[in-house]
Amino acid sequence: MEYSAGRSLRCLAFCCCLFSPGLLLAQPLTVIGGSGLQKQLVACIEHVAAKDLDRLPGADHSMTIVILEHERFLQVKGSFGAQRTKLAFSHLSTRRMYLSSHVFRDLDTALRCIPHELGHFVTRSVYEGNAEIAAGRIRTRAREVCIFPTEPVPRHALSSQLKNSQAPGTE
Numbered sequence: 012m013e014y015s016a017g018r019s020l021r022c023l024a025f026c027c028c029l030f031s032p033g034l035l036l037a038q039p040l041t042v043i044g045g046s047g048l049q050k051q052l053v054a055c056i057e058h059v060a061a062k063d064l065d066r067l068p069g070a071d072h073s074m075t076i077v078i079l080e081h082e083r084f085l086q087v088k089g090s091f092g093a094q095r096t097k098l099a100f101s102h103l104s105t106r107r108m109y110l111s112s113h114v115f116r117d118l119d120t121a122l123r124c125i126p127h128e129l130g131h132f133v134t135r136s137v138y139e140g141n142a143e144i145a146a147g148r149i150r151t152r153a154r155e156v157c158i159f160p161t162e163p164v165p166r167h168a169l170s171s172q173l174k175n176s177q178a179p180g181t182e
């Protein structure tokens with residue numbers, strides 16, 4: 012009887028290891044800056060892409076997303092030499108994404124820019140076309156699961172640049 016009790020204990024320990032939080036949270040995300048709703052939206056869209064991000068080589072799939080006031084964003088992008096971008100850019104080797112607060116001016120802009128940047132990470136590519144192919148899938152899913160009854164910012168008239176096929180203001 013003692014023997015079988017011991018076996019049960021070992022089984023319990025093994026099962027606990029299988030379901031430890033560390034294994035479930037394979038891809039930790041840190042969001043710096045932004046309001047509570049902005050953080051919530053970013054985290055939700057990133058979560059949509061988490062499975063793709065987890066498939067990338069290497070053990071560390073952590074990611075940091077930095078939301079900056081637009082003036083500060085302009086300074087930071089200058090220091091990274093990301094001159095062409097208007098609203099967002101990503102630094103793949105440090106697994107950091109930088110977003111201007113203007114990304115959140117309406118939901119459509121957020122749903123164009125954030126999946127586009129995640130597309131760069133999923134494809135590990137600096138090329139816009141590659142990023143957009145991955146972004147399309149993330150965008151569709153994000154529209155389904157990340158739109159809250161209270162939207163972070165109102166939908167309103169979109170600027171003409173939003174009509175471009177590529178996510179505007181992103182690099």
Ligand SMILES: [Zn+2]
Pocket residue numbers: 127128131138139142181182
């Ligand atoms: Zn891009």
